[in-house]
Amino acid sequence: MRSSLKRRSAVLALVVAGAVVGLLWQRAQAEGDWWLERRLSSLIRDSGPRTFSVSAATGFDWDTMYVFTPYTENHEVERRIGRSWPTAHSVDIEMRDGVVLLVFLNSGDVVAHVAQPRRPGDFSEVPTTVAYTRETALFRVKPRNNWPYLEAVHPSLQAAQRAIDQKTRPSGRTGRAN
Numbered sequence: 001m002r003s004s005l006k007r008r009s010a011v012l013a014l015v016v017a018g019a020v021v022g023l024l025w026q027r028a029q030a031e032g033d034w035w036l037e038r039r040l041s042s043l044i045r046d047s048g049p050r051t052f053s054v055s056a057a058t059g060f061d062w063d064t065m066y067v068f069t070p071y072t073e074n075h076e077v078e079r080r081i082g083r084s085w086p087t088a089h090s091v092d093i094e095m096r097d098g099v100v101l102l103v104f105l106n107s108g109d110v111v112a113h114v115a116q117p118r119r120p121g122d123f124s125e126v127p128t129t130v131a132y133t134r135e136t137a138l139f140r141v142k143p144r145n146n147w148p149y150l151e152a153v154h155p156s157l158q159a160a161q162r163a164i165d166q167k168t169r170p171s172g173r174t175g176r177a178n
Contacts, residue, residue: 035059036114040102044121044141044150051153054102054137061106065132068093068101069124081105091115100124119148125168126152127160144168 039057054065068077070093077088081103091113093101099115100123118124121141130136136154143149152161 033112033114036112037116040114040116041120044148047141049140051138051140053134054132054139055134058104058112060104060111062104062111063107063133064105065137066103066105067123067126067128067132068103069128070097070100070118071095072101077101077103081110082108083110085110087113121148121150123150125149125164127157127164130157130160 036057036059039059040054043052043057055062066077066080068080073094074088074092077093078085085103087110091101093099093115096115099117102114102116102123103110104112116123121139123139126139136152136156138152138154139150140153141148142151151165152158
């Protein structure tokens with residue numbers, strides 16, 4: 001009788017442990033590379049107003065990076081990266097506004113992703129219709145209204161960045177009648 005109770009307790013403990021590991025794994029898949037997020041956040045904080053390269057925070061091979069802003073629909077993520085990517089559904093960027101999704105590819109395969117917090121550097125106002133390369137993924141913090149927006153600084157992206165800046169720049173109106 002006692003050994004039967006011990007076996008049942010052991011089985012129950014294994015089931016509970018398996019469920020916990022499963023939940024932790026699912027959460028890790030959704031958030032992506034935790035170390036990358038820490039390295040990138042540190043790089044952004046340490047760069048101040050200077051230009052930084054995303055590749056300085058990556059410890060893996062990649063040739064393309066995509067930026068997905070909050071509320072981007074999962075099918076749009078898959079369309080832009082050019083393949084079905086079930087992890088897009090677990091990241092759930094289409095329902096989140098506190099992170100920006102960065103997806104890294106190498107030769108067309110997803111090799112890393114990160115749900116990057118919008119602080120210390122907010123990628124939500126950089127050009128998102130382009131595929132960044134290791135050479136073009138250059139940014140700098142451009143504070144506005146006490147928020148750390150990032151801007152793309154590679155010469156090939158300047159026109160696209162200016163267009164975004166024109167849309168988001170405060171109008172300069174003072175609220176007084178003219």
